Amino acid sequence: MPLVLLRVDERLIHGQVVLGWGSALRPDRYIVVDDQLAESGWEQDLYRLGAGDGDTFFVGVAEARERFPEWRAGAERSILLTRDVGTMLALARGGLLAGESVNLGGLHHRPDRKQVLTYLNLSDEEMHQLASLDAEGVAVSARDLPDAARVTLRSLLGS
Amino acid sequence: MSRVPRGALWSSFARSFLIQGSWNYRTMQGSGFAFALLPALRSIFRGRPGELDASVARHAEHFNAHPYLSNLALGAVVRLEADGEDGDDVRRFKTAVRGPLGGLGDSLVWASWLPAVSLAALALYWLGAPGWLAVATFVVVYNVGHVGLRAWGFRTGLAEGRWVGRSLGRAALGKWTERVRSAAALLLGVLAGTVLAGTGGLADAGPTWGVLGVAAFVVGDLAGHRLWRPTAVVVVVVVAVLATWGWAS
Numbered sequence: 001m002p003l004v005l006l007r008v009d010e011r012l013i014h015g016q017v018v019l020g021w022g023s024a025l026r027p028d029r030y031i032v033v034d035d036q037l038a039e040s041g042w043e044q045d046l047y048r049l050g051a052g053d054g055d056t057f058f059v060g061v062a063e064a065r066e067r068f069p070e071w072r073a074g075a076e077r078s079i080l081l082t083r084d085v086g087t088m089l090a091l092a093r094g095g096l097l098a099g100e101s102v103n104l105g106g107l108h109h110r111p112d113r114k115q116v117l118t119y120l121n122l123s124d125e126e127m128h129q130l131a132s133l134d135a136e137g138v139a140v141s142a143r144d145l146p147d148a149a150r151v152t153l154r155s156l157l158g159s
Numbered sequence: 160m161s162r163v164p165r166g167a168l169w170s171s172f173a174r175s176f177l178i179q180g181s182w183n184y185r186t187m188q189g190s191g192f193a194f195a196l197l198p199a200l201r202s203i204f205r206g207r208p209g210e211l212d213a214s215v216a217r218h219a220e221h222f223n224a225h226p227y228l229s230n231l232a233l234g235a236v237v238r239l240e241a242d243g244e245d246g247d248d249v250r251r252f253k254t255a256v257r258g259p260l261g262g263l264g265d266s267l268v269w270a271s272w273l274p275a276v277s278l279a280a281l282a283l284y285w286l287g288a289p290g291w292l293a294v295a296t297f298v299v300v301y302n303v304g305h306v307g308l309r310a311w312g313f314r315t316g317l318a319e320g321r322w323v324g325r326s327l328g329r330a331a332l333g334k335w336t337e338r339v340r341s342a343a344a345l346l347l348g349v350l351a352g353t354v355l356a357g358t359g360g361l362a363d364a365g366p367t368w369g370v371l372g373v374a375a376f377v378v379g380d381l382a383g384h385r386l387w388r389p390t391a392v393v394v395v396v397v398v399a400v401l402a403t404w405g406w407a408s
Binding site: 010011012013014015018019036040042043045046047048049050052108109118 | 184185186221251252254255256257258259261262263265321322323324325327328333
């Protein structure tokens with residue numbers, strides 16, 4: 001299982017991911033998929049601070065789609081992060097992530113979003129994107145920390 | 160950077176102590192962040208009330224970091240706004256910086272500095288210092304670190320702007336955290352030893368406490384393995400040695 005976690009979390013690399021998931025899954029590296037961050041050195045510097053000793057790299061969606069099979073087959077254990085549902089969906093298009101699980105970890109309040117769980121706020125557009133992810137064969141569920149309860153997509157969209 | 164007057168900077172720094180004064184689940188430190196920035200923003204946007212309003216509204220949005228280290232973000236945002244950076248860029252900066260500042264601050268302050276200084280004050284008390292001296296030592300030493308960290312953060316942020324990541328990397332807060340934590344582990348050993356070996360300690364407590372102690376150890380050993388670290392081993396060994404010594408004497 002070289003891709004040990006695929007997660008949507010606005011905060012990307014932070015305490016919950018590095019301490020919570022990192023100590024449970026022991027990843028060798030963090031892969032952040034984001035077109036904007038892949039081009040921005042000073043932002044990468046800031047996010048890397050939170051990763052501790054973990055190897056961290058930033059790639060755009062196109063490159064990530066190209067390299068995904070290599071990551072899935074490789075020996076290194078990776079945690080893949082995006083900061084929005086749309087990027088994860090762009091990655092999953094064409095069944096690329098079929099059979100994988102995607103974890104929803106944290107989306108903050110925004111005027112267009114509705115609170116679904118304490119750590120999860122979703123806009124109507126994001127709800128549709130999640131349904132599309134599901135249609136691409138991805139198992140979507142929400143869970144902030146490894147020992148928290150897993151909330152399925154069905155109960156998220158139903159609320 | 161266009162100069163922000165010293166008075167406005169001091170005023171923002173003073174307000175930063177209240178950054179969690181209106182903490183809430185929606186924006187977390189957001190409104191406190193805007194409140195602290197206000198004096199600096201007023202001088203940056205003097206004579207441009209529309210831009211001032213927009214900037215204050217932007218900074219009242221969601222933000223959260225460790226309350227002491229959020230001063231790094233405050234200082235950097237003053238710099239970015241004074242340099243006339245684009246509002247979206249400033250927002251991206253805050254989004255990127257909140258995670259590391261939260262994580263680094265939690266482990267440095269809540270998990271290391273606070274327990275270390277508390278243990279030092281307790282050790283002082285158990286070694287025979289009067290109670291008021293132990294309390295005064297705690298208040299003074301803890302706050303030298305606390306206010307020092309806030310001041311360092313604010314100045315570093317002002318000096319570096321969006322490049323604070325480099326200074327944070329150089330400051331190696333992780334190494335400091337390890338040092339403070341080792342000191343805390345040592346103090347815990349000394350304190351436990353002082354308590355156990357002293358009059359009224361485990362030696363005088365009788366078999367009930369001995370049995371309870373062993374039970375607690377077993378529970379810790381079975382359930383506490385997630386927290387297992389080399390420092391924990393050192394603490395347990397120090398406590399065991401001192402307890403045996405207290406029992407024998």
